[in-house]
Amino acid sequence: xxxxxxxxxxxxxxxxxxxxxxxxxxxxxxxxxxxxxxxxxxxxxxxxxxxxxxxxxxxxxxxxxxxxxxxxxxxxxxxxxxxxxxxxxxxxxxxxxxxxxxxxxxxxxxxxxxxxxxxxxxxxxxxxxxxxxxxxxxxxxxxxxxxxxxxxxxxxxxxxxxxxxxxxxxxxxxxxxxxxxxxxxxxxxxxxxxxxxxxxxxxxxxxxxxxxxxxxxxxxxxxxxxxxxxxxxxxxxxxxxxxxxxxxxxxxxxxxxxxxxxxxxxxxxxxxxxxxxxxxxxxxxxxxxxxxxxxxxxxxxxxxxxxxxxxxxxxxxxxxxxxxxxxxxxxxxxxxxxxxxxxxxxxxxxxxxxxxxxxxxxxxxxxxxxxxxxxxxxxxxxxxxxxxxxxxxxxxxxxxxxxxxxxxxxxxxxxxxxxxxxxxxxxxxxxxxxxxxxxxxxxxxxxxxxxxxxxxxxxxxxxxxxxxxxxxxxxxxxxxxxxxxxxxxxxxxxxxxxxxxxxxxxxxxxxxxxxxxxxxxxxxxxxxxxxxxxxxxxxxxxxxxxxxxxxxxxxxxxxxxxxxxxxxxxx
Numbered sequence: 001x002x003x004x005x006x007x008x009x010x011x012x013x014x015x016x017x018x019x020x021x022x023x024x025x026x027x028x029x030x031x032x033x034x035x036x037x038x039x040x041x042x043x044x045x046x047x048x049x050x051x052x053x054x055x056x057x058x059x060x061x062x063x064x065x066x067x068x069x070x071x072x073x074x075x076x077x078x079x080x081x082x083x084x085x086x087x088x089x090x091x092x093x094x095x096x097x098x099x100x101x102x103x104x105x106x107x108x109x110x111x112x113x114x115x116x117x118x119x120x121x122x123x124x125x126x127x128x129x130x131x132x133x134x135x136x137x138x139x140x141x142x143x144x145x146x147x148x149x150x151x152x153x154x155x156x157x158x159x160x161x162x163x164x165x166x167x168x169x170x171x172x173x174x175x176x177x178x179x180x181x182x183x184x185x186x187x188x189x190x191x192x193x194x195x196x197x198x199x200x201x202x203x204x205x206x207x208x209x210x211x212x213x214x215x216x217x218x219x220x221x222x223x224x225x226x227x228x229x230x231x232x233x234x235x236x237x238x239x240x241x242x243x244x245x246x247x248x249x250x251x252x253x254x255x256x257x258x259x260x261x262x263x264x265x266x267x268x269x270x271x272x273x274x275x276x277x278x279x280x281x282x283x284x285x286x287x288x289x290x291x292x293x294x295x296x297x298x299x300x301x302x303x304x305x306x307x308x309x310x311x312x313x314x315x316x317x318x319x320x321x322x323x324x325x326x327x328x329x330x331x332x333x334x335x336x337x338x339x340x341x342x343x344x345x346x347x348x349x350x351x352x353x354x355x356x357x358x359x360x361x362x363x364x365x366x367x368x369x370x371x372x373x374x375x376x377x378x379x380x381x382x383x384x385x386x387x388x389x390x391x392x393x394x395x396x397x398x399x400x401x402x403x404x405x406x407x408x409x410x411x412x413x414x415x416x417x418x419x420x421x422x423x424x425x426x427x428x429x430x431x432x433x434x435x436x437x438x439x440x441x442x443x444x445x446x447x448x449x450x451x452x453x454x455x456x457x458x459x460x461x462x463x464x465x466x467x468x469x470x471x472x473x474x475x476x477x478x479x480x481x482x483x484x485x486x487x488x489x490x491x492x493x494x495x496x497x498x499x500x501x502x503x504x505x506x507x508x509x510x511x512x513x514x515x516x517x518x519x520x521x522x523x524x525x526x527x528x529x530x531x532x533x534x535x536x537x538x539x540x541x542x543x544x545x546x547x548x549x550x551x552x553x554x555x556x557x558x559x560x561x562x563x564x565x566x567x568x569x570x571x
Contacts, residue, residue: 234274350404422538
């Protein structure tokens with residue numbers, strides 16, 4: 001009892017940290033089904049464990065692959081596989097494959113087995129028997145991949161949120177937790193924090209570099225911190241090659257304080273050293289440091305597994321000039337920014353508030369990162385990055401926009417919270433059902449939720465067959481997030497609700513009509529009421545919360561003030 005009381009007191013003393021750790025617990029409880037990207041990363045880590053980079057043995061499992069000089073390779077940067085190689089070797093030494101198979105058998109006993117997919121035979125050389133064998137193996141590998149996800153996404157995700165909290169506290173004291181929690185719950189970081197992708201880890205490294213430079217600007221010049229920031233920015237490139245764009249912006253940010261040769265050399269040389277492992281990996285695996293497997297990605301597997309190459313052959317690694325149609329998709333499609341995560345608009349508003357209050361350099365970085373990554377995504381042939389619940393290639397920009405949420409919560413609390421709630425609700429429904437939605441439309445999430453077709457969790461692996469019972473610990477952790485975040489955030493007057501009401505009405509209109517404008521095959525106007533129900537739930541939940549907060553504030557104003565207790569000297 002005494003120990004429990006001590007833990008409770010410790011938690012109440014640091015509610016902001018507890019809120020972020022609770023998000024990490026929720027992420028870690030999910031055991032998401034695997035897609036092409038996860039199987040490609042897993043093939044890469046197994047190849048490295050065997051001492052080579054070819055994934056020939058796993059070619060039918062990993063669809064994000066390249067065909068170079070008679071061998072198959074993962075198209076992914078080597079950072080995530082390298083980071084998760086030690087835990088993979090440890091799991092192998094402990095002979096965890098048997099436990100993974102038992103967990104997969106338990107998942108198969110549920111009413112909706114998400115781990116066992118039903119991809120058509122065309123992805124397996126037009127062999128139905130091979131397809132069944134491969135998909136059975138992929139299902140058995142899923143628990144192993146979940147364990148690697150803890151190291152490759154969940155822990156880096158917690159670190160990212162802690163860094164955002166630190167940076168946002170510098171900008172708006174008291175509101176760093178609110179900004180970090182909104183990033184973790186109300187953006188696609190909510191789903192990718194629990195997925196075996198490299199986006200969150202690379203974003204944590206890139207944002208960590210920014211945080212170091214921000215810290216260095218607040219005191220005397222320290223070339224060592226500038227160099228460490230450059231090293232982190234370079235290491236981020238080893239996880240995701242497009243993080244080189246962020247490194248270029250941070251180079252300018254480092255020189256904005258004092259454009260000296262020493263600072264330029266310190267950051268630039270360290271960044272080059274951090275990115276060097278990716279080039280050395282190319283040299284070792286493909287024979288040249290500037291030869292990237294991405295250029296040889298398989299477009300159509302066919303019967304050989306490499307019938308047609310050139311998936312990313314257009315432009316520069318698949319990137320051309322920004323296209324208006326792609327920009328509309330990023331903003332208005334069923335999985336667009338304004339459609340699913342409208343709270344990010346308040347991050348941009350907050351950046352403007354930062355600039356007006358003297359944080360011009362940081363606000364400029366936020367604007368530059370957001371604009372550059374948006375243009376890069378609008379020029380990529382696949383702007384949404386596949387079937388993900390939002391533009392995953394924009395993830396490096398999200399923690400920067402999250403900083404702007406701190407002043408937004410302080411100055412415009414009703415408006416910011418009003419848009420944060422539908423954003424978090426959409427991401428929660430996506431995470432609970434199946435995040436990698438594809439072109440089916442967000443209505444599928446509601447249909448799956450109604451059917452009880454939920455993602456598996458750790459409890460599923462241990463034999464819990466009830467889907468709702470299995471996700472109960474996740475929901476409990478998320479409730480803890482809200483409680484701790486409320487304790488960590490100062491109370492401010494909620495103000496008038498009219499701006500929030502207008503914003504919610506505008507968002508609902510965009511969510512309903514936007515996918516039609518973007519030309520989505522499934523839209524809320526064409527595929528029944530499920531997608532409309534998701535929008536309505538967001539509006540009702542948000543308004544209900546704001547009205548409750550407004551009522552409580554008015555009630556507190558009407559209550560008589562209690563007399564403060566007097567303390568005599570010496571008591």
